[in-house]
Amino acid sequence: MAQQSTQAKRLLSHTIAEWACSLKYDDLSPEAIQATKLFWFDSIGCALGGSQQEDAKILLEHYRAMGGPARGSKATAFVSGFKTNPVDAAFLNGHMIRAMDYNDIYWKADPCHPSDLIAAPLALCESEGLSGKDLILATIIAYEVEMRLCEIGRPGVREYGWHHATLSAFAAPVAAGRVLNLTPEQMVSAIGISAARTFCPGAVTAGKLTNMKNTVDPWAGRMGAESALLAREGFSGPEHIIDGKEGLFAVFSHAQYKGQPASFDGDALVKDLPTSPKSHYRILDCGMKSFPIEALSHSPLTAMMKTVKEHNIKADDVKEIKVEVIARAADILGDPHKYRPDSKETADHSLPYCMAVGLVEGMVTPLQFREERVRDQSLIPIMDKVKVVANQEFESLFPKFQPSRVTITTNDGKSYSTRVDVPKGDPRDAMTEDEIAVKFNALGGDVIGKDQCKKLQKFIMNLETAEELDELLELTIAS
Secondary structure (H helix, E strand, O other), rough: HHHHHHHHOOHHHHHHHHHHHHHHHHHOOHOOOOOOOOHHHHHHHHHHHHOOHHHHHHHHHHHHHOOOOOOOOOOOEEOOOOEEEEHHHHHHHHHHHHHOOOEEEEOOOOOOHHOOOOOOHHHHHHHOOOOOOHHHHHHHHHHHHHHHOOOOOOOHHHHEEEOOOOHHHHHHHHHHHHHHHOOOOHHHHHHEEEEEEEEEHHHHHHHOOOOOHHOHHHHHHHHHOOOOHHHHHOOOOOOOOOOOOHHHHHHOOOOOEEEEOOOOOOHHOOOOOOOOOOOOOOOOOOEEOOOOOOOHHHHHHHEEEEEEEEOOOOOEEEEEEEEEOOHHHHHHOOHHHHHOOHHHHHHHHHHHHHHHHHHHHHOOHHHHHHHHHOOOOHHHOOOOOOOEEEOHHOOOOOOOOOOEEEEEEEEEEEEEEEEEOOOOOHHOOOOOHHHHHHHHHHHHHHOHHHHHHHHHHHHHHOOHHHOOOHHHHHHEEEE
């Protein structure tokens, strides 16, 4: 009987698959296409900078050691030019995009970084000889499904101790499968294969952080690519992985949060899926990062920097920095481990560190997360002046706003307070192409050279005209 009821039910994986398989480039809005190019511009800039991180170097050497160019090596790793299969390339490039925690951000019930997943469509487009339009379409699908998944939790899976890579595993195969032109039935299997292997506990972002913090979501992207390729060959996966027996919704329904069972709004996942140039595409609601730090740090850091600049406050003048944020920000960014960071991964998720180094140096850029700076003992007394507290009033405004208030008390007893609700990079205060170019050149200029950065910008911002993507990958390679 249970099997019959599963088959009789209209499962969400079928609805998503049929939508994704039927969506065409001509159905996209001009605004969504432009946003896609800007997100690729931002993402490749992040990847150029990310390629210089130690974890990215370890992964590249690992995959080189696993075997050099061989059959199926039709995809290119950024910067190094290492040729490999599209699954490994998707992972290496996705990790580079993510490595500095500087890429895009969307946060509703759950957070997500949709650009963690788009290296998979790129690797498959390159290996299949497809066009810029194919990449744009798959990218928009990745953003649409990923962002919808992060909206439908009541509350999000983060509150139950799970990482959003759990949800990414459901989105990644849809984008990858669209590149491979899967049938709806194959797409359903790709979703099932991927999601069955990528449930991820929140330990990777809790307490002391490791290299896995920036790796689990790109790993979901990797699974999306491999699952789509397997599905194309006829490999099957469970169609009921989302809303059927012992699927995502059923598994979480056993969890309790503040006395209530977890739930998901399955109807919202597929309501009003965009189908025409007049539709609203979710990619337009995603934000970018103007600082290379955890997303909920942006508002308080912006508030502090405004206060310091306006009142010409020096580090030696400060007695206390009170930071009021929503409860989950206080939990993620202000726990005891964050007051003594010993790695970049912990430091960029540490409000005490970000506020202290921003106060002392007047900026927070990738330079502030070099190992020698993170381990600098001179910052400890300043970090200890930072008091992170949850504000219940702000809780009711999230996620529509990301409110924070920073109050700096100086040694002479004066207090200065600034509140910020929308950080720079939010769609309501979006980064322009010129502003992204500044970030891009800062990250990539020393890696591939300023001239190559300009050529990359031109290619990306005309992506829809590209018949193939070989030149895009070539432009990312350091000479």
